[in-house]
Amino acid sequence: MTDINIRPAKKDDMAAVFNLIKDLADFEKMSDQVCINAEVLIKDGFENNSPLFTCYVAEINNTIIGYAVYYIRYCTWVGKSVFLQDLYVDLNYRKQSAGKKLFFRIAKDAHEIGGQLDFHVLSWNPAMEFYKRVGAEDLTNNEQWHLLRLDQLALTKLFE
Template sequence: MNVTIRKAIESDSDGIWKLMKELAIFEKYIDTFAITPEIVIESGFKKNPPDFYCLVAENNQKIAGILVYYYLPFTAQNKPAIFIKELYVDTNYRGHKIGEKLMLALKEEAVINNCGQIKWTVSPWNEGGIRFYNKLGAKENNDWLNYEWNLHD
């Protein structure tokens, strides 16, 4: 399988949105999923700076995987960090190391931008994701608890 990893462009928006929606189904938040292809275009490609960046895995002109991320401007180490918001590979393309290729491409992006860390969260029930991240050499951080403050509940 010939897969190319590259930075997303505006014409990828529909494919990105479709995988975002599949991820929302997989992670069980589809009932609150409010993203549209138009929001992807506006927030990721029309705004300057964009609200998010995205790497895509492409196979035969089809988006096979996405890695959506944004920058945290500075940290205690006085270096920016990258936060991964979404990593998803289409079920038809799994088993071809696409997730690993996306993560390695993001690592290169982090080095180019002098980032000190790449951070993300994973659901505790997502055993496949946890195994994948452990295999990459990522370490679980139990030093902090995640909190969220939902403003529209």
């Protein structure tokens, strides 16, 4: 088995991360919803006095094979917490613990920040079993929370 290195992403990694973002969107059958590019990732994550996200990459032999993106949010019940936006590993590198290593890297940051670690998972995603094994609670089932969204079109319609 090849060694997998987990490290903070750099500006130069964003083209590879963006390609993986497109792969994730394809995997989730939502490729038409990707509206950014690598330049936006660079601006939002590295050229801002307050970066909008933190990114880790998984690499094998200096090739980026996965990534995880999170951001700090505020919960009025627990204070600062972490929202894991994306965690994805290239299909060719699955079952080698890269996803698990990325997840535990984010979980460690969340633990140090305090509060909680929140994330969403599609109901059909096989990773759901892993998340349950590590103690994640399905809030849709247990607390009846539902994730809702107003996309850009819906927001525009609100103000027409």
